[in-house]
Amino acid sequence: MILLTQADASLAFGGEPALVVALAGQPNVGKSSVFNDLTGQTQYVSNWPGKTNQSKAGMCDHRGTLVQVIDLPGAYSLTANSSEERVVRDFLIHDQPDVVALIVNATALERNLYLLAELLALPVKIVLGLNMLDAAAQQGITIEAHVLEAALGLPVVSLNAARSEGVHELLDAAIRLVEHPGSYTPNRPEIRADHRSVLADLERLIAPYVPAPYPADWMALKLLEGDHQITELLQPHLGEAWESVHAILMQHEDAILAIAGGRYEWIGRMMRAAVTQPRAGQLTLTDRIDRVATHPWWGMLILLGILGVLFWLTYALGTPLQTWLDVNLVQAGSLWAQAQMQAAPPWLTGLVVNGMIAGVGTVLTLLPVLLIFFTALGILEDLGYMARAAYVMDRFMHLMGLHGKSFLPLFLGFGCNVPAVMGTRSIESPKARLITIMVTPLVPCTARLAVLATLAPIFFGTQALLVTWGLLALNLVVLTGVGVVLHEGFLGGEHKAFIMELPLYQLPNLRMIGVSLWQRLVDFIKMAGTIILVVSVLLWALSTFPGGTIETSLMGLIGQKMEPLGRVMGLDWQMLVALLTSFVRKENTIPTLAVLYGVGTQGAGLAEVLSSRLTQPAALAFLAVQMLFIPCMATLATIRQETRSWRWTALSMGMLLVISLGMGILIYQGAAVVGWK
Amino acid sequence: MLFKHHHHNHHRQADVENAIDEQELPLSQLRAGVAARVVQVAGGNGLVNRIACLGFTPGAEVTLLQNFGHGPLIVCVRGSRLALGRGEAEQILVTTIEA
Numbered sequence: 158m159i160l161l162t163q164a165d166a167s168l169a170f171g172g173e174p175a176l177v178v179a180l181a182g183q184p185n186v187g188k189s190s191v192f193n194d195l196t197g198q199t200q201y202v203s204n205w206p207g208k209t210n211q212s213k214a215g216m217c218d219h220r221g222t223l224v225q226v227i228d229l230p231g232a233y234s235l236t237a238n239s240s241e242e243r244v245v246r247d248f249l250i251h252d253q254p255d256v257v258a259l260i261v262n263a264t265a266l267e268r269n270l271y272l273l274a275e276l277l278a279l280p281v282k283i284v285l286g287l288n289m290l291d292a293a294a295q296q297g298i299t300i301e302a303h304v305l306e307a308a309l310g311l312p313v314v315s316l317n318a319a320r321s322e323g324v325h326e327l328l329d330a331a332i333r334l335v336e337h338p339g340s341y342t343p344n345r346p347e348i349r350a351d352h353r354s355v356l357a358d359l360e361r362l363i364a365p366y367v368p369a370p371y372p373a374d375w376m377a378l379k380l381l382e383g384d385h386q387i388t389e390l391l392q393p394h395l396g397e398a399w400e401s402v403h404a405i406l407m408q409h410e411d412a413i414l415a416i417a418g419g420r421y422e423w424i425g426r427m428m429r430a431a432v433t434q435p436r437a438g439q440l441t442l443t444d445r446i447d448r449v450a451t452h453p454w455w456g457m458l459i460l461l462g463i464l465g466v467l468f469w470l471t472y473a474l475g476t477p478l479q480t481w482l483d484v485n486l487v488q489a490g491s492l493w494a495q496a497q498m499q500a501a502p503p504w505l506t507g508l509v510v511n512g513m514i515a516g517v518g519t520v521l522t523l524l525p526v527l528l529i530f531f532t533a534l535g536i537l538e539d540l541g542y543m544a545r546a547a548y549v550m551d552r553f554m555h556l557m558g559l560h561g562k563s564f565l566p567l568f569l570g571f572g573c574n575v576p577a578v579m580g581t582r583s584i585e586s587p588k589a590r591l592i593t594i595m596v597t598p599l600v601p602c603t604a605r606l607a608v609l610a611t612l613a614p615i616f617f618g619t620q621a622l623l624v625t626w627g628l629l630a631l632n633l634v635v636l637t638g639v640g641v642v643l644h645e646g647f648l649g650g651e652h653k654a655f656i657m658e659l660p661l662y663q664l665p666n667l668r669m670i671g672v673s674l675w676q677r678l679v680d681f682i683k684m685a686g687t688i689i690l691v692v693s694v695l696l697w698a699l700s701t702f703p704g705g706t707i708e709t710s711l712m713g714l715i716g717q718k719m720e721p722l723g724r725v726m727g728l729d730w731q732m733l734v735a736l737l738t739s740f741v742r743k744e745n746t747i748p749t750l751a752v753l754y755g756v757g758t759q760g761a762g763l764a765e766v767l768s769s770r771l772t773q774p775a776a777l778a779f780l781a782v783q784m785l786f787i788p789c790m791a792t793l794a795t796i797r798q799e800t801r802s803w804r805w806t807a808l809s810m811g812m813l814l815v816i817s818l819g820m821g822i823l824i825y826q827g828a829a830v831v832g833w834k
Numbered sequence: 835m836l837f838k839h840h841h842h843n844h845h846r847q848a849d850v851e852n853a854i855d856e857q858e859l860p861l862s863q864l865r866a867g868v869a870a871r872v873v874q875v876a877g878g879n880g881l882v883n884r885i886a887c888l889g890f891t892p893g894a895e896v897t898l899l900q901n902f903g904h905g906p907l908i909v910c911v912r913g914s915r916l917a918l919g920r921g922e923a924e925q926i927l928v929t930t931i932e933a
Binding site for chain 2: 233234236238264265266267268271382383384385410411413414417418421434443444447448451453544548551552654655656657658659660661
């Protein structure tokens with residue numbers, strides 16, 4: 158199922174892993190800390206063919222034994238309720254890892270052990286990693302690991318993943334299980350007495366037909382739970398037997414309540430001797446913070462305050478640093494390269510200076526802003542605040558066909574679309590994440606807004622502010638429309654129930670935030686050195702050859718060829734070329750226009766030419782297209798990187814082209830109909 | 835035992851004399867700070883399945899942490915905090931527990 162794993166592992170370590178350990182766990186258990194502790198810098202992402210999910214894998218040299226560690230998506234149970242849960246169970250059944258290391262959060266042990274109850278119905282060996290014991294102790298919860306181990310009949314290892322404690326002991330336990338399979342005698346939950354005979358009947362009926370490698374007893378259990386995916390999978394195999402199976406299932410439609418209830422009764426028995434709970438009714442720190450943070454009005458104010466501080470930091474710190482990098486990295490680098498290349502042919506100098514340094518350098522100047530945004534996102538997420546922000550915003554985001562967790566990444570998009578697309582990593586549901594990525598370019602970034610702020614006064618004078626707000630509103634309306642259409646078309650209009658865990662607040666783990674920040678920045682720099690480099694050189698060539706100037710270049714010629722398209726929007730070819738060059742960076746629009754109209758960017762030159770060349774409807778059409786047009790190449794490359802799909806990247810580009818040009822035509826032609834000149 | 839949807843009526847009639855204060859109501863009508871016990875979960879199979887896995891099974895103790903009478907609510911169940919849409923909370927029938 159997993160691509161790359163064995164080949165990459167062998168390449169990196171020169172050997173096959175002796176053991177495959179899959180990390181499983183519910184969300185918010187610190188599983189990625191465990192994964193990072195074990196695999197360090199040897200991680201790589203594996204694709205699951207035919208699915209939007211990705212899973213991380215990595216290698217661990219554990220006391221001389223090479224162990225492959227697979228990080229499975231967070232799942233509350235093993236039902237067909239979410240794609241993460243389906244990925245986990247498909248992996249366990251089809252790939253059969255040697256050991257499953259189940260990481261549980263000691264502060265929510267009862268609910269966490271539900272996944273254990275489900276895992277025990279599958280033919281896998283399990284070790285339990287008991288994480289966040291210190292946070293549990295703060296809540297007054299004490300857990301005796303060895304008592305829990307005795308009750309469960311499987312290895313229980315205490316962890317402090319935030320401080321890398323216990324993770325190698327977890328692998329020790331996994332290796333012992335593989336070396337001494339006879340020692341594994343777990344206490345398995347049994348179905349309640351009143352459903353025992355029904356389950357036995359089902360298993361007997363389906364056993365001859367169950368396709369490999371599915372275990373018949375597990376299939377019978379899932380059928381009884383009403384699992385639609387398993388039912389659909391099994392029905393064609395059952396033939397005549399389906400009638401009898403169906404009749405039984407119809408009689409026990411809500412068996413899931415008895416099955417889940419039975420699992421929780423079993424969990425209660427397992428925990429009884431090992432866990433001491435605090436007195437009920439104590440008000441915890443989390444409760445006290447949540448009185449404000451999740452309040453309908455106070456919560457909104459806090460969220461706005463946090464965003465205000467974040468954007469203030471960006472403008473006070475990020476923007477000056479960006480300018481500094483632009484002067485000292487890009488411009489100084491260009492001058493230096495020009496000095497070094499005096500003997501080189503002009504085209505080569507152009508390639509290096511205007512192609513490579515200008516393109517890659519400009520993208521690298523985004524680093525300070527990315528650093529600020531990702532640090533803030535990491536802290537908010539680790540603190541447990543992201544779930545609250547999502548909770549406060551969920552109602553509004555639902556109207557746009559989006560999830561509450563889409564709000565923060567999208568809002569970051571006003572600063573820069575690149576961290577917005579990368580920030581969607583915190584959205585667990587792959588579909589919700591993909592929809593968020595697809596609508597992100599419709600959030601106008603600072604650069605787009607700067608172009609709008611420069612051009613709107615030229616065309617509309619005193620009404621510029623009105624036009625600016627109108628176009629901003631237009632973007633949000635289009636974003637909502639696209640969100641709803643994608644949600645209806647893509648999720649089949651399925652109404653997703655609103656159920657979300659609100660984890661305990663905890664002090665952020667700066668090491669983990671650093672690791673994830675580092676990974677994001679490395680990904681970004683890699684992207685700048687590869688895809689951005691190629692695209693920059695290509696775009697430079699397009700805007701230089703064959704004639705040497707932009708008018709006589711291929712891009713200029715394309716613009717002139719597209720003049721008929723421009724005419725339906727009231728635009729001349731120069732305006733179209735300006736749109737094309739904005740693909741490198743949005744700010745390019747204005748210098749391109751200045752060059753093409755043969756005027757300077759400063760003073761009245763450009764303003765005069767533009768207002769004489771374009772009627773007001775045409776100008777409005779141009780600004781609308783500019784606001785809705787395909788994003789810059791850095792954003793598009795990030796979309797490709799995060800979706801790992803050229804198809805979705807092309808779809809995003811195509812969709813935005815159609816929407817933006819369509820809107821431009823609509824505005825210009827609409828103005829002609831109502832007689833606005 | 836299995837709690838079927840029509841069972842709670844029998845259950846209610848049988849208990850009505852000796853448990854006047856034991857009133858059944860949807861979770862969405864519970865006030866903040868009140869503890870209750872789940873009696874029944876209704877709704878489509880997908881929803882019941884999700885809710886049950888998270889711990890809302892008949893007999894489970896829940897404490898309502900936040901309910902403003904509109905919008906989603908926050909519930910403590912099986913030792914963890916869950917935000918729940920009002921529509922979902924209407925499908926969970928509970929009886930209050932005397933403190």
